[in-house]
Structure formats: structure tokens, C-alpha cells
Amino acid sequence: MSLINKLTTRQTGGIMCLSVVAIPALSLPARHPPSATVPEHQVPGTPVAHLSHQWLDVYERGKSIFPPIAMVSSAANVYLAWKLRDALVPDVLGYSWSSLYVTAIGATLGIIPWTLTAMKDTNGQLKAHAVRDDAAAAEGNGEMVISAQEKAMRAKQDEQVPQLMRDWAWLNLCRAAFPLVGGVIGFLGAIHMQRV
Secondary structure, eight states, rough: OHHHHHHHHHHHHHHHHHHIIIHHHTTTTTTTTTTSSOOOTOOOSSSSHHHHHHHHHHHHHHHHHHHHHHHHHHHHHHHHHHHTSSSOOOOTTOOOOHHHHHHHHHHHHTHEEEEEEETTHHHHHHHHHHHHHHHHHHHTTSSOOOOOOHHHHHHHHHHHHHHHHHHHHHHHHHHHHHHHHHHHHEEEEEEEHHHH
């Protein structure tokens, strides 16, 4: 049981770390002294095109790490739900062990639909910005000739990236709550199981 709680705790901590540590660090203004407080709408010190590439790298790494962890901890909860399907239920909970662990599974795996729905637009805009010049760079057209209208549109997109990253950090922080809730439910189940 402690393995499941460790997995969900580490998953929650890792997801939160992206929002609380990684994104603010990527968005630091140039020559930021470590002890200074950064205003929320400070202009990042790195070019916006690079900033969105950094975000994309953070996103892709998280996508390859956190859903598999959710699957493993959920698989352990599936095992517990199946193994305890006929066990006596204490009056404190008022429902079966299986439903307790199925609830923990649903909460833990909630990161997937949250990402695909609530975060879809923000993820899409940031990813589009990060890869907007990749095709031209692959063709060797690093110095593209673009119209004044295209320059204006690109400038507007560039202005939106820091706010999109702040929005993403908040949405990602909300996403961290899913495995946290799943872990708490599993932990409460383990406590009640010890009393039976």
C-alpha cells in the first residue's frame, strides 16, 4: 500500500514542481538577482520563441513521465479493489472497498481527461508557437521573408506566450490535485483497513 501512496505523492510533487519551479524559472527576466521578487507580468529574459520551445520540452517530458506513473498506481489500486471485493466494510466508510479504490483510480487518472479538455486550448497555443518556424528551419529557410501583416500577427502571438505560460502553470497546478486526491483516498482506505 505504501508503494501506491509513494507513487501518487511523487507524481503530485512532480506535477506541482513544473508549475511552481520550472515555469517561473523559465520566465525569469534577464539578470534577475535570486533574492529579488519578480513582478507577475515581468518580460522574460529569454526570447519568446525559445521560451515556448523550453515549455514544449517541459510538457513533453511531463507527458512521458506522469501518465505512466498514474497507470502504475492505478493498476495497484485495481488489484486492491479486486482483492478486497468480498472484504467486510467498516461502518465508517459506508461503501465497499472496491468502490473506494475505484474512486482512487478515477481521481488519479483524472490527469488525463483534465489535460485533454481543460488544458487543450492552452497546450495547443503554446505548442503551435513553439513549432511555428520548425518547418522553415528544417528546409534551411532560417531567414524567412514575411509580410508586415505576418510580422504583426507574430508579434501579437509572442506577446501572448508569457500569459499562456502563467495560465498553463495554474492549470497544471490544478492537474496535480487529481493524483493527490487519489493518494489521499487510498491512504484513508489503508488506515481503515488496519482497523478491520
